[in-house]
Amino acid sequence: MVNEVQKLLDSFGINAFSIKKLEGYGSTNYKITDDGGDQFVLKHYTDQKVLPLLIEEIGFVDKIKENLPYQVPYTLEKQNERIHHFADESFARLLPFLKGTFLAETRITPELSYDFGRSMALMVSELSSSKSLYFASKRTEWDLLFALKSKPLLQYIEDPHQRKIAHYFLDQFEHFTLPTLRSLPRQLIHNDFNEWNVLCEEDKVCGVIDFGDATVTPRICELAIGLAYIMQKQELPLAIASEVIRGYVSISKLSKQEIEILPSLITTRICTSVCGSAKAKKESFDSDYILISEKGGWDLLNKWIGWSPILLNDLFREAAGVQECNKKYSHLASEKTRKDRFSPALGLSYDIPIHMSSAAFQYMYDREGNAYLDAYNNIPLVGHSHPKVSEAVSKQIRTLNTNTRYHNQSLYAYAERLLEYFPAQLDRVFFVNSGTEANDLAQRLSKTFTNRNGKIVMEMGYHGHTTELVNLSAYKYNGEGGGGRNELVCELPLPKEYRGKYKSVEEYFIEAKSIIESCIDGGHEFSSLLVEPISGCGGQVPLIDGYLEQLVPWLKEKGIISISDEVQIGFGRLGKWFWGFEMQRFTPDIVVLGKPIGNGFPLAAVVTTQAIADAFDNGMEFFSSFGGNPIATEVGLAVLNIIEEEGLQKHSFETGEYFKKNLRMLQNIHPKIGDVRGEGLFLGVEFINGDGSPGGSICKKVKNQLKGMFILTGSDGKHDEVLKMKPPLCFNRGNVDRVVMAMDKVLRTI
Ligand SMILES: Cc1ncc(COP(=O)(O)O)c(C=O)c1O
Structure with a gap:
């Protein structure tokens, strides 16, 4: 040679x-x-x-x-x-040999960005008349029309967090972008304006090399691919993107559809690139050329998740000079529909409510283009719109949706899998559709098993919205509009450590025993204790350590069984423990599961012993039309798989500890913070006024001002004085820093 x-x-x-x-x-x-x-x-x-x-x-x-x-x-x-x-x-x-400095080695200025966009448009315009036979039939892996070929490569991405992000963007591309992309005008394009193919000189593009990936494809791909590269490693990638688009449209117009799918095409291109790199790495294909863009790509995808799709669309549309008049929404129409079509009993969060539009992982996007950091919603445990959950639903709904009167593999696989997380004696499961239904069934089970009617509950407990459950939820029956405690119900004081009635577990235990004994002496026969090991509505209050460890065996001696309501705290959220009852060192007779079990898909469950499940078979069939349907069980399986694959329990522990540490540092600066408590990513911050009284109005201000800073939190407690944080478990340290810094800022102004 x-x-x-x-x-x-x-x-x-x-x-x-x-x-x-x-x-x-x-x-x-x-x-x-x-x-x-x-x-x-x-x-x-x-x-x-x-x-x-x-x-x-x-x-x-x-x-x-x-x-x-x-x-x-x-x-x-x-x-x-x-x-x-x-x-x-x-x-x-x-x-x-073309002279110039590679874009990769050039400082990206607004002028250069503009010229970069202009250069792409000029290329597209010049190539538009080329009738190429071979390029038209060429199939390149870099053609965005075939980007889904990268999906099988997701498996090579080692970091599960990164894998799920790439999966999410490819999923969005598949379902929302590709159908539009297929219909857009096609022509020959260069197809690879990457930072090593573009040469620059004095804020201008002076050369473009390598037509090796040129192909006939929708022309918008030229701009998308260029943007996918130039936006990487930049402090203000969106400002650069806007300049690039301005430069592009100075030569060629973009259609509304082209602009609409542009953001997704950019992320898709980055995904094909990081998927390719992951495979190359796995095969130890040690080529710097292939791996070169990986870090910049991941950084940009991670940033992208925090941007509202509507904001991106507005920005890109504005840069392209396409006017749309849907920018400013008013809540008036929503408020009218709400008022005219719903009961005022339905509550809304925040002084100025949010009109949500979409969500991804720990971010939620409203229809005005704002992106919120979700530090509050515990139902999307593995993250909003997790692609594996979406896939589980869409695959199964296309295959079979039926009920538990038929054998079904998914039902059995999920039951086996779920029960692996419980002590051996808890080996029977019922599937239903909501936490309320599960709690209601738990009550029926306990009543049938013990043949008794009375119930023991905790102060400030909430367990569901039916008549039966409202009667067992002190939070409701003692609250506004509540009818007070039912005579069959015995209510125990919430054994709080912070600002509690007592200091020790023994004192709370003695008091609980005396309340129950006096009720029994008065002729009450109790079937069960219904309890949350950490009281959510009570204000994220962990029951004083060892309380249930002492109380539950004592109740058992009296034939009273225990029901642990894990609807809010279950599934690894507590970090150190998968279930709340493990934290309180007792084994319940019945466990109630809901909310995160289906990551938002209607699914709930009751787990119990064989003896209790058998006793329930008194001749009346148990049947729920939707409970245990295969779509729900596939979702349940997906959620458990994700918790394991992404190490979410451990992540919740580590992030939760970091969160608590930082909140306690904040507590040292701000005396308005009386207590910081909770486990894993189930945390509460209790506010107090200067005179030591409950700081409900401080909490309200903090919650609403955080919302104004695009951070979602909630509040609860007897005086609404506790700020609640229970985010999707993918919440990370950067997210924690943002919340803590925002709280610091807010508290300085109150
Ligand atoms: C502890 C607890 N149990 C039960 C329920 C009722 O669940 P659902 O709203 O799914 O009926 C809730 C709901 O907030 C809850 O927090």
């Missing part, structure tokens, strides 16, 4: 002073410097299949080079030959 190269150079009259190998794929490339200082690139190919494409490329590059204001790599001609064939059937061509 060296001889052949030498011969080729001789035939061009080039006296090579130096020959240096360059990075690249598809061909072996050499940079040649002749003795006069002129520089060339020699591209050597061994794959005969690329020959027709090369011939076409040489043709269209010759044509466009005349009109473009920047250089393109045209092929030099010698003795009427552009492609030189060698005896071993390989072939080569010689191109002038």
Whole structure:
């Protein structure tokens, strides 16, 4: 080969002073410097299949080079030959070495961004008349129309957090973008304005190289791909994107549809790139050229999740000069529908409510283009819109949706899997659709098993919205509009450590025993104790350590069974423990599961012992039309898989500890914070006034001002004095920092 190269150079009259190998794929490339200082690139190919494409490329590059204001790599001609064939059937061509600094090595200014956009539009415009036969039928892995080919490569991404983000964006592309993309105008495009293919000089593009990925595809892909690269590693990627788009539309208009799918095309291109890198890494394909863009790509995808899709659309539309008049929404229409069509009993969060539009992982987006950090919603345990949950639903709903009167593999697989998380004696499960239903069933089970009617509950407890459950929820029956405690119900004081009636578990235990004994003496017969190991509505109050460890065995001696309501705290949220009852060191007779079990899909469960489940079989069939349907059980399985795959319990522990540590630091600065408590990512901050009284109004201000800073939290407690945080478990340290800094800022102003 060296001889052949030498011969080729001789035939061009080039006296090579130096020959240096360059990075690249598809061909072996050499940079040649002749003795006069002129520089060339020699591209050597061994794959005969690329020959027709090369011939076409040489043709269209010759044509466009005349009109473009920047250089393109045209092929030099010698003795009427552009492609030189060698005896071993390989072939080569010689191109002038284009001068300039790679975009990758250039500081990106607004001027350069604008020119970059303009250069892409000029390329698209020049190539629009090229009728290329081979490029039209070429299938390149980098064609965004075929981006879904990257989906199987997701498995090579080692970090599960990163994997799920790439999965999410590809999923969005598949369902929302691809159908539109397929219908958009197509033509030949360069298809790879990446930072190593674009040369710059003085804030202008001075050259574009490498037509190796050129293809016929929707023309919007040119802009999307360029943006996917230029936005990486930038402090203000959206400002740069806007300039690029402005530059682009100074030459060519964009249609509304093209703009609408542009954000998704950008993230899709980054996903194909990081998926390719992951596979290459796995196969120890040690090429810097392939791996080079990985970090910038991941950083941008992670940032992207925190941007509202509506904001992106507005920004891009504005930059493209496409006016739309849906910018300013008023809540008036929503308020009217709410007022005219719903009962005023339905509450809304925050002084100024939010109209939500979509969500991803720990972020929620309203319809005005704001992105909120969700530090509050505990139902989307594994994150909003998790692609594996979405896939579980959509696959199963296309296959079979039925009920528990038939054998079903998914039902059985899920039951087995779920019960693995419980002590051996808790080996029976019922599936229903909501926490309320599950609690109601738990009550029926306990009543049938013990043949008693009385119930023991805790102060400030909440367990559901039916008549039966409102009667068992002190939070409701003692609250506004409540009818007071039912005579069959015995209510125990909440054993709080902070500002509690007592200091020790023994004192609370003695008091509980005496209340229950006096009720029993008065003729009450109790079937069960219904309790949350950490009281959510009580204000994220962990029951004083060891309380249930002492109380439950004592109740058992009296034939009273225990029901642990894990609807809010279950499934690894507490970090150190998968279930709240583990934290209180007792084994309940019945466990009630809901909310996070289906990540928002209606699913709930009651787990119990064989003895209790058998006793329930008194001749009356138990049947729930939807309870245990295979869509729900597939979702349940997906949630458990995600918790394991993404190590969410451990993550919840570590992030929760970090959160608590930082909140306690805040407590040292702000005396308004009386207590910081909770476990894992189930935390509460209790506020107090200067005189030590409950700081309900401080809490309200903090909650609403945090919302104004696009952070969602909630409040609860007897005086609404506790700020509640129970975010999706993918909440990270950066998110914690944002919440704590915002709280600091807010507290300084109150
Ligand atoms: C502890 C607890 N139990 C039960 C329920 C009722 O669940 P659902 O709203 O799914 O009926 C809730 C709801 O907030 C709850 O917090």
